[in-house]
Every structure is written in C-alpha cells, then in structure tokens.
Amino acid sequence: MKIAKLTDKISLQRSVEQANEQHVSTVREVIANVQKNGDRALFDYTKQWDGATLSSLRVTEQEMEEAYANFDEQLVKDLEEAAANIRAFHIQQVRQDIDFSLAKNSYIKYKITPLDAVGLYVPGGTAAYPSSVLMNAIPAIVAGVERVVIVSPPSKDGKLPASVLVAAQIAGVTEIYKVGGAQAIAALAYGTETIPAVDKITGPGNSYVALAKREVFGKVAIDMIAGPSEIAIIADDTAYADEVAADLLAQAEHDQFASSVLITTSEGLAKEVAKQVEIQLKQLPRKEIARASIENFGCIYIAESMEKAIEAVNELAPEHLEIITEQPEQVSEKVKHAGAIFIGRFSSEPVGDYFAGTNHVLPTNSTARFSSGLCIDDFVKKTSIVYYSEEMWNEQYPKIARLARLEQLEGHARSVESRSWDKGEVN
Known part of the structure; x- marks a missing residue:
C-alpha cells in the first residue's frame, strides 16, 4: 500500500463522474425501452444481463416462506436484533407536526406527510446485501410510507438470495420484484404492467444504477447518486496496525473502485499497516477486488500533526471515518465533514454497517460536505399551512x-x- 507525506489535497472524485458516454447512452436506451415495452423489456434484459429466464417478475409468497424456513436460525435472530436496533434509532428521528399560534386567532402549521410509495434498490451480483434491505426499508416503514417495494437482480436460477428475502420479511416488505440494473430503476420511475410506479427511489447500486437514478430524477425523487464505498481512518501510535489494516480492507473488498485511506501522525504505524495490508490481502476471499481497490484508490498519508490530519479529513469529506487515537472524542469534535464517524478502537465501521442502528446509506464522493445519510426525512414531505x-x-x-x-x-x-x-x- 502506498505511503506518502500529507502535503497535497486528497481527492475521492471517481466512478460516476468518470462514466463514459457509452454508459450514459446505454442507460438512456434502457430507460426508453422500459417506458415503451414495459414488462417485456424487463424480461429481455434479465435474460440478457442476469442470465435468468423468468415467467413472472414478482417474488411469490411461497418463495418467501421457503427462504425463511430454510434459513439459519441464529442468522434470523441476528437479523432481527439488527432490525430492532435500526428501528429504535430511526424512531427517534420521527418529526411531529408544528402548530404555531399567531395573534388574532390566526396560525401557521408545518405538516409532516409520508410519501405514498418508495422503491428500494438492493444490489446483487458479486454479493447479497440483506443489510441494505433493513437500512432502506425500516426507515421508510417507520416514517409511515404505505407502499414499500424492493427490486433486486436475480441469480441465473431466477431466484433472489434467501438472505434478502428473509431480511425483507423481518423489515415488513412483501412486494418484491426480480429485476435489477438500470431497467429496475426505469420500472420504478415509470411503471410497467406488473410494477406500479413509485414516488422515490433509494438504495445503492453499480454505476449503471447510479446513472439511471440520475436520469429519472425529476420524474421521481432519489436519495443520492451513490459512488463506490470509501473509508478514511485517523490514527496515532496508540492504534494496532493489524486492526487498522483489517478496517482498510473491509472497504476495499466492496469493489475495485472503493477507496481506503489512512491518515496517521505515526510513521511507524504507517509502515506496519502497509505490511499488514499485504499479509491480510493474501488471506482475503475477495482478494482480487480488494487488491485492485488498494492499488488504485488506497493510500497511507503521514501527517505532521493531528490538526493537519483533521484538516485533510474535512477536505476529503469521506463516507466513513474511523478515529483510532488516544483521545478520539476530542478529535471527532473537530470533524465537520463525514457521512458517519466511528470513535475508538472497538467501533470499527462494520458495527455501523450491520448492527448499531445508524444508517449505512451514506454520501460518497465528498458529498458529505453538504449532504447526510439516509434517514426518516427522506421518506416524508413537509407542507406549510397558513390561516x-x-x-x-x-x-x-x-x-x-x-x-x-x-x-x-x-x-x-x-x-x-x-x-x-x-x-x-x-x-
């Protein structure tokens, strides 16, 4: 892993911004085809790109029951506990209507209304993401959204991962469709014979999904244009090199465009982390993906002071920030821009990904400078009333x-x- 002095500005700009015109053209063609041909286009694209020949798009009740019945009991309990944590945290975000009395028997109000329908995109392909189901569906349901829909690409056997279906049942979602990619986004935005349109689309996906969300924005609302995952770690000589390396690789294994950055005041830690990354990479099941990420978008920076390290992080505005220092809470108070902050040795980023209850759908590509992670506010409208x-x-x-x-x-x-x-x- 590269080691450099922290002298120049660090940039996370990549992926969607670098998408070529061919990708944009392909996405627009897919959207137009779905608008024109509806379900037929979805079946064709699912066969072409996912290798699955489907007779119907919607997941059946029988498929849901089989997934739950055959799933590991301990994992069901783990998902249920994670869901309870997520629900408890997001309930605290629920807004109440504001009723403000004016003089002379007049008033103004602020009315909170849930959206009618939202579509949640759950990625497939190289891995299954039941955590994405919980993180998107639970806030929507807590907010009071009446119709919550999941779309996700099927495997070649025409099925969705059992973990995704079990997570959907735990979250309380029963309307699920076997369709992914840009075509799924188009279906949610414009509707087809089988899939009624929604008002908002949330959830991460690959570059084609991100570009499709950008194209349909305005017809429907979207949460954000999500780029590849990213982490920055601020650490001093109290951190353990093997733990820091593991945290960097946890993001690198997402995909080859993920970014993992360490900013440290300790040259000794920097060298040890670089060694540990190489050792651990060889043992990682997704080592090819992780290595490409580390080599292209990973770096260890040595800062001359903690103030300089914090300044760099505020310029970077990363999706995830871990602070593993002697006084992590004091450092965190000086951080202005980060999607989510993980304080101390035992608060590694996967704690937030899966279990703590905070949302893991977070701003990427330095957009944490002006935006926030997914929350209850993403699933409601605010209307002012005057009398x-x-x-x-x-x-x-x-x-x-x-x-x-x-x-x-x-x-x-x-x-x-x-x-x-x-x-x-x-x-």
Missing part, C-alpha cells in the same frame, strides 16, 4: 401589498388588497 383571520388580514395586508410592489408584482398586491373592497351582499 389568517379577517382581523389578522386587515392588519397585515397593507404591508404585504407594499412588499409585492417592491418586487413589481402588482397582481400580488391586488390579490391581497381585493379583500378590502366592499362587495355588498351577494345575490
């Missing part, structure tokens, strides 16, 4: 009319003044 009594209006309308004319909007001024005219009796 002015006649007495309140009579006092305020001249001020409103003056402000309208300040902006040269005479119609606005006349609208508010029209109530002042004596209309007499209405016949």
Whole structure:
C-alpha cells in the first residue's frame, strides 16, 4: 500500500463522474425501452444481463416462506436484533407536526406527510446485501410510507438470495420484484404492467444504477447518486496496525473502485499497516477486488500533526471515518465533514454497517460536505399551512401589498388588497 507525506489535497472524485458516454447512452436506451415495452423489456434484459429466464417478475409468497424456513436460525435472530436496533434509532428521528399560534386567532402549521410509495434498490451480483434491505426499508416503514417495494437482480436460477428475502420479511416488505440494473430503476420511475410506479427511489447500486437514478430524477425523487464505498481512518501510535489494516480492507473488498485511506501522525504505524495490508490481502476471499481497490484508490498519508490530519479529513469529506487515537472524542469534535464517524478502537465501521442502528446509506464522493445519510426525512414531505383571520388580514395586508410592489408584482398586491373592497351582499 502506498505511503506518502500529507502535503497535497486528497481527492475521492471517481466512478460516476468518470462514466463514459457509452454508459450514459446505454442507460438512456434502457430507460426508453422500459417506458415503451414495459414488462417485456424487463424480461429481455434479465435474460440478457442476469442470465435468468423468468415467467413472472414478482417474488411469490411461497418463495418467501421457503427462504425463511430454510434459513439459519441464529442468522434470523441476528437479523432481527439488527432490525430492532435500526428501528429504535430511526424512531427517534420521527418529526411531529408544528402548530404555531399567531395573534388574532390566526396560525401557521408545518405538516409532516409520508410519501405514498418508495422503491428500494438492493444490489446483487458479486454479493447479497440483506443489510441494505433493513437500512432502506425500516426507515421508510417507520416514517409511515404505505407502499414499500424492493427490486433486486436475480441469480441465473431466477431466484433472489434467501438472505434478502428473509431480511425483507423481518423489515415488513412483501412486494418484491426480480429485476435489477438500470431497467429496475426505469420500472420504478415509470411503471410497467406488473410494477406500479413509485414516488422515490433509494438504495445503492453499480454505476449503471447510479446513472439511471440520475436520469429519472425529476420524474421521481432519489436519495443520492451513490459512488463506490470509501473509508478514511485517523490514527496515532496508540492504534494496532493489524486492526487498522483489517478496517482498510473491509472497504476495499466492496469493489475495485472503493477507496481506503489512512491518515496517521505515526510513521511507524504507517509502515506496519502497509505490511499488514499485504499479509491480510493474501488471506482475503475477495482478494482480487480488494487488491485492485488498494492499488488504485488506497493510500497511507503521514501527517505532521493531528490538526493537519483533521484538516485533510474535512477536505476529503469521506463516507466513513474511523478515529483510532488516544483521545478520539476530542478529535471527532473537530470533524465537520463525514457521512458517519466511528470513535475508538472497538467501533470499527462494520458495527455501523450491520448492527448499531445508524444508517449505512451514506454520501460518497465528498458529498458529505453538504449532504447526510439516509434517514426518516427522506421518506416524508413537509407542507406549510397558513390561516389568517379577517382581523389578522386587515392588519397585515397593507404591508404585504407594499412588499409585492417592491418586487413589481402588482397582481400580488391586488390579490391581497381585493379583500378590502366592499362587495355588498351577494345575490
């Protein structure tokens, strides 16, 4: 793993921003085909790209029951406990309506309304992600969304992983479709004969999924344009090299574009971590993917001070940040930009990925500078409500009319003044 002095700015920009025009063209063609041909296009793409010949798109009740019946009992309990943690944390985020009384029997309100329908994309391909089911579905359900839909690409036998189906049952989702890629995003956005359209799409996916979400944004809402996973670690000489290396590789094994960065004030730790990465890489089942990630997007930076390390992290604005230092909480207080922060030796990033209860759908590509991870607010709308009594209006309308004319909007001024005219009796 490369070791460098922390002198230049660090950048995480990659993946979607670097997508070539051919990928964009392909995604647009897929979306247009799904709009035109509906289910037929979904069946064709599933056969072409997933190698599965389907007779129907929706997962049956029998498939759900079989997945649950044959699943490891201990893993069911683990998923249930993780789901309970996620639910408990997100319940704390639920907003209440705001009712604000004004003078003269008038009021304004802020009304919180759940979305009608959301579609959750669950990745497939190189791995199954039941954790993504829990992290997307539970906040939506807690928020009060009536219709929650899952789409996920099937394997060649035409089935979804049992772990995904079990997680869906634990979360409380029963509407699940065997379709992935850009075609799944198009189906959720525009609807087909089998899949009714939704109002918002959330969940991570590959570059084609990310590009498709970008294309349909405006027709539907989306959570974010997610890039490859990334981690930054701030560590000093109190950290253990084997543990830091393991944490770096945990992100690197996601895919070849994932980024793993260590920023340390200890040259000795830097060298030991680099050695440990090489040792552990050889023993990792997904070592080819992890090695490509480490070689292309991984680096160890040596900072001259903890202040410089923190400054670099705030420039980086990583998806995940671990702080493994003598005083990690003090360091965390100075961090402004990170999707999620993991404090101390025993709070490694997978704790948040799976179990603690915080959401693991987080901003990537330095967008943590201005955005947040998935939460209850992603599944509700906020509507303001205004009621002015006649007495309140009579006092305020001249001020409103003056402000309208300040902006040269005479119609606005006349609208508010029209109530002042004596209309007499209405016949």
